Amino acid sequence: MNKILDMMLKYKIICEEEVDNYRYALNVIGFKLMHYSIFLSIGFYLNYYIETIIFLYVYTFSRTYLEGFHAKRPSTCIMLSFLFIFVLNLINSYNNFNRNIMIVLLICLLYCIYQMCPKPTFKYNLLKHLIFVEIMSICFFVNNNNTYLLFVCYALLITILLHIINKIHFQV
Structure with missing residues (x-):
């Protein structure tokens, strides 16, 4: 990372005062890449590669628009991610979901996220994207793939739960 920053300074892409900001940004990008790689590796191992991509x-x-709880340490974040994957695997192993109930759940989750969005200026863009997610989910529904629909609902549910935990955490 220091080599990248040195090259950016050498070619005057950034100035000396910006180095700390770029170091932080590169750390975040590196962690995100590692985090997504772990998620995708687990998804591939469990034979849920497409489902994992849909979930991510x-x-x-949804996390971009709906703020929520963030772990203070990267190791805690990764442990929570493993927990999310484990719970999703347990839910998916049940594999006897009524599609109509899942569609109603999806619509309720989308509505909750829309209502919880803390930045009113984002609501138009959020609605546009939520409609895309809903349409994508309905396409999976039409294709009789409950697993895809389950992964979409689970991602939205976790987003809502982390948002609620964050609100409770800051009220205490």
Whole structure:
């Protein structure tokens, strides 16, 4: 990372005062890449590669608009991620979900996220993207793939739960 920063300074891409900001940004990017690699590796190992990509897309997107709890340490974040994957695996092993109930759950989750969005200026863009997520989910529903629909609902549910935990944490 220091080599990248040195090159950016050498070619005057950034100035000396910006080095700390870029160091932080590169650390965050590196952690995100490691985090996604772990998620995708586990998904591949469990034979849920496409489902994991769908989960990460919906989860990452919804977390962008709906603030929530963040672990203070990267190791805690990764442990929570493993817990999320484990719980999702348990839920998915049940594999006897009524699709109509899942569609109603999806619509309720999308509505909750829309209502909880703390930045009113984002609501238009959020609604646009939530409609995309809903349409994508309905396409999976039409294709009779409950697993895809489950992964979308689970990503939205975790986003909502982390948002609620964050609110409770800051009220105490």
